[in-house]
Amino acid sequence: MYVYDDYDQRIVDQRVTQFRDQTRRYLDGQLTEEQFLPLRLQNGLYVQRLAPMMRIAVPYGLLNSAQLRKLAHITRHYDKGYAHVTTRQNFQLNWPQLEEVPDILEELANVQMHAIQTSGNCIRNTTSDEFAGVARDEIEDPRPYCEIIRQWSTFHPEFAFLPRKFKIAVCGSLEDRATIHSHDIGVELVPNEEGVIGFKVLAGGGLGRTPMIASVITEWIEKRHLLTYLEAILRVYNLHGRRDNKFKARIKILVKAMGVEAFREAVEKEWLTLKDGPSTLPEDAIEQAKSFFTDPAYETIDGSSAEAALAAQAERDPIFGNWLKRNTVEHRIPGYQAVTLSLKRTGDAPGDVSDRQLELIADLADKYSFGQARTTHQQNMVLADVRQQDLYALWQELQAAGLATANIGYLTDIIACPGGDYCSLANAKSLPVAEAIQARFDDLDYIYDLGPLELNISGCMNACGHHHIGQIGILGVDKKGEEFYQVSLGGNQYKDASLGKILGPSFKQDDMPEVIEKILSTYVDLRTEEESFLDTYKRVGITPFKERVYAKAD
Amino acid sequence: MPKLIKGAEIVNDERWKAPQPDAETVSEGVICTLAQWQALDDKAGSAVQLEPGDDVHSLLPHLQEIELIAVNFPVFTDGRGFSYARELRENGYQGELRAVGAFIRDQLHYLSRVGFDAFQLEDESQLEAAIKSLEDFSVHYQASISHPLPLFRRRS
Ligand code: SF4
Numbered sequence: 001m002y003v004y005d006d007y008d009q010r011i012v013d014q015r016v017t018q019f020r021d022q023t024r025r026y027l028d029g030q031l032t033e034e035q036f037l038p039l040r041l042q043n044g045l046y047v048q049r050l051a052p053m054m055r056i057a058v059p060y061g062l063l064n065s066a067q068l069r070k071l072a073h074i075t076r077h078y079d080k081g082y083a084h085v086t087t088r089q090n091f092q093l094n095w096p097q098l099e100e101v102p103d104i105l106e107e108l109a110n111v112q113m114h115a116i117q118t119s120g121n122c123i124r125n126t127t128s129d130e131f132a133g134v135a136r137d138e139i140e141d142p143r144p145y146c147e148i149i150r151q152w153s154t155f156h157p158e159f160a161f162l163p164r165k166f167k168i169a170v171c172g173s174l175e176d177r178a179t180i181h182s183h184d185i186g187v188e189l190v191p192n193e194e195g196v197i198g199f200k201v202l203a204g205g206g207l208g209r210t211p212m213i214a215s216v217i218t219e220w221i222e223k224r225h226l227l228t229y230l231e232a233i234l235r236v237y238n239l240h241g242r243r244d245n246k247f248k249a250r251i252k253i254l255v256k257a258m259g260v261e262a263f264r265e266a267v268e269k270e271w272l273t274l275k276d277g278p279s280t281l282p283e284d285a286i287e288q289a290k291s292f293f294t295d296p297a298y299e300t301i302d303g304s305s306a307e308a309a310l311a312a313q314a315e316r317d318p319i320f321g322n323w324l325k326r327n328t329v330e331h332r333i334p335g336y337q338a339v340t341l342s343l344k345r346t347g348d349a350p351g352d353v354s355d356r357q358l359e360l361i362a363d364l365a366d367k368y369s370f371g372q373a374r375t376t377h378q379q380n381m382v383l384a385d386v387r388q389q390d391l392y393a394l395w396q397e398l399q400a401a402g403l404a405t406a407n408i409g410y411l412t413d414i415i416a417c418p419g420g421d422y423c424s425l426a427n428a429k430s431l432p433v434a435e436a437i438q439a440r441f442d443d444l445d446y447i448y449d450l451g452p453l454e455l456n457i458s459g460c461m462n463a464c465g466h467h468h469i470g471q472i473g474i475l476g477v478d479k480k481g482e483e484f485y486q487v488s489l490g491g492n493q494y495k496d497a498s499l500g501k502i503l504g505p506s507f508k509q510d511d512m513p514e515v516i517e518k519i520l521s522t523y524v525d526l527r528t529e530e531e532s533f534l535d536t537y538k539r540v541g542i543t544p545f546k547e548r549v550y551a552k553a554d
Numbered sequence: 555m556p557k558l559i560k561g562a563e564i565v566n567d568e569r570w571k572a573p574q575p576d577a578e579t580v581s582e583g584v585i586c587t588l589a590q591w592q593a594l595d596d597k598a599g600s601a602v603q604l605e606p607g608d609d610v611h612s613l614l615p616h617l618q619e620i621e622l623i624a625v626n627f628p629v630f631t632d633g634r635g636f637s638y639a640r641e642l643r644e645n646g647y648q649g650e651l652r653a654v655g656a657f658i659r660d661q662l663h664y665l666s667r668v669g670f671d672a673f674q675l676e677d678e679s680q681l682e683a684a685i686k687s688l689e690d691f692s693v694h695y696q697a698s699i700s701h702p703l704p705l706f707r708r709r710s
Binding site for chain 2: 005007010011014015018022031035038039121148151152154155156157158159160161162227235238239243273274277278279281282285288289
């Protein structure tokens with residue numbers, strides 16, 4: 001993974017000094033509330049319902065064990081002993097003290113971490129595929145480019161006061177595990193007709209109040225043009241994005257208003273002045289970035305005998321076998337497997353992880369996965385490089401720590417934002433709904449029978465829980481001061497991305513498990529043998545679901 | 555007489571007065587609005603102030619003649635001025651580029667990086683302290699007007 005040199009270290013250290021001074025001036029009354037606002041936001045700090053909330057950046061979801069231990073320490077010492085994995089692969093603390101935030105930042109800087117631009121109207125943490133570097137369907141590892149984008153976007157002087165927040169995701173595989181279609185900019189590593197790998201660049205995707213699927217701005221550019229092309233898009237947005245209405249300020253609105261053609265033209269025109277300029281990436285800069293993401297010291301393992309041994313273990317212990325099937329994926333190196341640690345145990349808020357669990361994950365990473373771990377946008381964690389022969393032992397340790405719920409990719413692997421329990425923008429709570437659904441569908445055989453299914457919950461229109469791209473999406477709405485939930489069906493986050501369609505009038509919290517039950521039973525009744533939930537939905541449309549859910553009780 | 559930060563010092567601006575948008579003719583020593591400036595027959599030695607939303611491109615053919623371009627920040631969170639500055643410098647503007655308005659000292663470092671070389675803060679009592687903010691960071695990742703070589707070119 002990327003390791004700081006003196007330059008990187010100086011940048012985060014100077015940031016701590018700067019923010020310490022800003023916090024002092026704010027507390028002394030030299031900075032007004034309004035002036036301090038964007039400064040603290042760009043250091044990850046925002047004030048919420050109960051306390052300040054702080055977001056810590058995990059660039060493209062990659063962490064080492066020392067960083068995990070530091071996070072455990074921070075949650076214990078400055079917070080209440082747990083952290084929350086967000087849908088941008090970051091960590092969030094729910095209870096820090098404003099006065100202590102400079103100290104937290106200093107602790108983070110000591111392990112090459114920060115909270116830079118995790119909030120505010122600037123370029124946010126770049127996200128990527130949690131299986132980057134190990135996935136079998138990878139065209140090229142996206143992480144070197146994520147790191148190049150991270151550095152470029154960190155304190156970019158031109159783009160620190162954009163009309164609105166700005167999110168970039170990079171994907172380097174056949175399947176899109178980084179939801180690039182719902183980002184302000186999506187970058188995809190693709191070959192051109194001659195087979196040379198470059199970038200396809202999309203813009204104008206987003207969730208929130210006006211969800212949109214991103215449009216292709218360029219089908220292919222050479223790698224060296226990555227940053228100048230991004231700058232051209234950002235500049236067009238910075239100059240022309242709406243600033244009069246917060247709800248119309250995202251780039252998706254600009255792309256829509258201008259039309260993709262005109263937007264592309266404006267970008268290409270701006271690009272002419274930037275192209276081949278100083279931000280052009282020389283080959284050695286790309287090579288340097290790549291040098292941080294070389295293979296760890298994999299052993300040469302006889303894949304087929306390792307597989308056979310694993311199959312035998314799975315047969316002997318079906319609970320292990322089940323976990324193996326659901327929570328691990330194949331690896332491009334024979335004899336290895338990538339493991340997802342489920343942060344979706346019923347009773348725990350989706351994505352929450354305790355200080356002790358963080359420490360255990362650090363230990364397990366050291367023991368089994370070259371000292372590294374990852375966060376996922378589905379709010380789980382990953383150990384990406386585990387030898388197949390170690391899986392059984394790893395599973396036993398995960399089980400003891402409550403991290404082995406075998407539900408990855410299934411109904412109860414719910415994505416949920418913090419919602420009304422923590423977030424001051426919320427219309428409704430999300431966590432109790434997630435828990436009620438998890439409790440209602442606790443029969444693993446039933447959820448496996450349903451097949452892979454994504455259920456996403458957001459507490460308001462801001463869509464932090466990505467409800468639009470959940471196959472089942474739940475959105476908290478306010479109806480005359482009461483909390484209600486709107487359900488949508490048919491969202492899809494992958495390459496053929498689509499947005500969910502609203503089922504109909506919203507429901508009370510208590511009714512939600514029943515509503516989900518009806519949706520699921522409609523699917524079970526209508527599906528053909530091979531069909532997933534999404535397949536059936538696409539074939540039969542929304543009407544049968546609607547009829548069942550809103551049918552009058554006899 | 556407004557006070558400015560220029561070249562990391564506080565100076566009095568004896569040369570230019572703030573724009574008078576309603577004046578029919580612009581007197582000597584007064585900064586033009588963009589509309590007034592466009593109406594000038596002779597743009598040599600002129601001074602113009604851009605507001606958010608103004609089109610920078612009309613200035614580009616005259617960059618060698620203009621003496622001062624001021625960019626107004628009516629609210630500090632409107633970041634369009636950062637792009638104006640960079641575009642002007644990228645297109646070869648060498649004269650004074652002055653930030654005016656409601657920007658705050660914590661933005662000085664970014665402002666100087668995109669090409670501003672003069673800063674007229676609304677609150678003059680802040681000037682002394684603000685000079686320090688110019689030096690908030692000694693290393694930068696990306697190319698900018700003040701430091702054209704991005705870090706990746708200096709590293710490799
Ligand atoms: S979706 Fe709304 S309620 Fe949920 S975290 Fe985001 S802003 Fe808060």
